[in-house]
Amino acid sequence: MFRLVPTCKGRHFSRYLPRIRTHYQLCSTAANCIRVSSHGLENNNKEIDFELLFHSCTKTHLAKGLHALLVVSGKAQSIFIATKLVNLYANLGDVSLSRHAFDRIPKKDVFTWNSMLSAYVRNGRFLEAVICLYEMLLTSEVRPDFYTFPPVLKACGSLVDGKKIHSWVFKLGFEWDVFVAASLVHMYCRFGSVDVAHKIFNDMPFRDQGSWNAMISGFCQNGKAAEALNVLDDMRLEGMKMDSVTVSTILPICAQMDDILRGILIHLYVIKHGLEFDVFVSNALINMYAKFANLRNAQKVFDQMVARDLVSWNSIIAAYEQNDDPNAALKFFGGMQLNGIQPDVLTLVSLASIVAQSRDHKNSRSIHGFVMRRFWIMVDVVIGNAIVDMYAKLGIIDCAHKVFEKIPSKDVISWNTMITGYAQNGLASEAIEMYCMMEVCKDITPNQGTWVSILPAYSHVGALQQGMRTHGRVLKTGLHLDVFVGTCLIDLYGKCGRLDDAMSLFYEVPRMSSVPWNAIISCHGIHGHGEASLQLFRAMLDEGVKPDHVTFISLLSACSHSGLVDQGRWCFHLMQEYGIKPSLKHYGCMVDLLGRAGFLEMAFDFIKSMTVQPDASVWGALLGACRIHGNVELGKYASDRLFEVDSENVGYYVLLSNIYANVGKWDVVDEVRSLARDRGLRKTPGWSSIELNNRIEVFYTGNQSHPQCEEIYNELEILTAKMKSLGYIPDYSFVLQDVEDDEKDHILTSHSERLAIAYGIISTPPKSPIRIFKNLRVCGDCHNATKFISKITEREIIVRDSTRFHHFKDGICSCRDYW
């Protein structure tokens, strides 16, 4: 037995040092040995308390010292001690030293093997754990026991591995052990075989807390909340109490099922049973309250925590971020840093969203850089997607695309994010192109998010045929009954001029929420069917659906398009009765409603009565109204205010120059135009599109490059002659250049909407309807001309521009008071 010399100082150990070095080369200095052993030296001439020594090894170098000590004393020969060393190194996180010690044990028993296995598993080295099991089974004489299997079941990386291990369990007769069975349940659930797991669970002769929890969490992780709750009920019927594990499993389910009551009851249970000091439980509570948008309670739970970990901080940050309070979220991030907690991937995911919400361009770069330096994009799709989303939301779409391309294994969400990014930045054709590229990827299956990202892109460019093909695919997945997908489809048909189809879809989707109502009200609005919109709104109220702020935007703009001034004002007041504070968008709609109807002064007074500072959209609405009614003076005033708040939007310069061109003040027109030019602004190029044979054909103003260009201009020439004989007089006020009348004629006839219409006429059978999309507002002269064209060609011509539909038939347009 090794005994210590009475005075333990360095020199006594230094005697052994050379041997230690040559044997193991593990111990760096004698001092380490001494530090380690000093605990055992309290009583001289007594045996070292190795138990205590093992406990005092809190760092790898101390463990190495102890190891050396044990070797020198010959104690390391004992399989008992050697196995302890394997465990010690594993607990310190150094698996390779565990393995090193393990390899030096000449005759390993089952304890040794089990320790090595769990050493791997506890350190996340799953593959090596499985290999080690095979080593044990195939190269050693040692028979595994029921301690062997739970760790490796946790380690197996696929269902195939798991099944193989299961067959060993079966062969060796350990399947009735509670721990082994629970591990099997957990393993099968992990790979989605919940049914197999449930069968094993049901066949278990005895179930302890852990096995119940395994089954409940198994159902939860496979999205079977109802089944999980059933198991929970069974558990309580058998007299088993919920522990902290059960609670932290079940709380996310309450959030997912929107079961506030159950969540609160569980919180009470937690308090009653003293589980509130468990970090997992508190974290789960914070997350649940955040999902219920109950920030007060989330905050309360967070505040009363004794010890907060990374997840606690991430949860409270996400709580505020997801409830639209990026500033508070950022404050907590600061708090996290003050507490010395290092952010992880999920922290950065929240930060990316915070930055996007607060339109913080500068910090978006820092976040990107932080993530890149850690190579997180390489290891985690989620953060890559979050960065793509951040850039897309900030409108920095090319950066979004660059990051997207760097994501090594893109998933559906990566694609959906990119498609949505393009679509929401007005780049619908890029969005469609992205979707087509995605369809080629075999390993990507479109999901609900895909449909809600691509369908709005189709509606935006009016790709009805492509949209309908997608509708077919959606039907196969059954997702057309999903509120959001259904609403996108309603929007698609509505915005492509198929109001009837939109209506019949509307009657199919669930209508408990305001979402589909808002869409159908808006669709009727842009078709100029304001009365129908109001009727739908009343039906909505009758069905007990609560209108939200979007409802009123749809409604107000519907009234505006149909000139329903009184009804619009009624809506505006009603909105406040519903406790909805008017936003700038609502104010903008009201100004548009009053102004468009000719009540310019009233509109102006309305702006003056606003409690919030009017923004560009409000002044823009007034300016637009002045354009329609030719009020130069008020238009000038509106534009002055407008350029104070937004001097970057070209559209407003065009509007203002329109007003002056209308009254022939060409010098001022030039002034306005040069003002825009000086600010580096260029007119958004106008384009019109038409869908033929599943293809979208786009025409830009003055387009000369179309293969059928000559035929198109010929057709227009013939049409113009016929139109003139019917009394068409070109309105030159829409020509913003001060040129000769001949030139003006030509400019008007080469407007993109006219090119698209002419192309439609020569490319489709006579008398079939023509559907045109225009990205800007339809020009007033083209509007007038289209009336004549519809009469001459006996065609229905449907033009959707940036604000509404124009339905031309027999020389009449459905929209009233245009221009």
Place this chain on the structure above:
DNA sequence: ATAGGGTTAG
């Protein structure tokens, strides 16, 4: 001396 079940996401 060795074992299972838990919280955050785009």
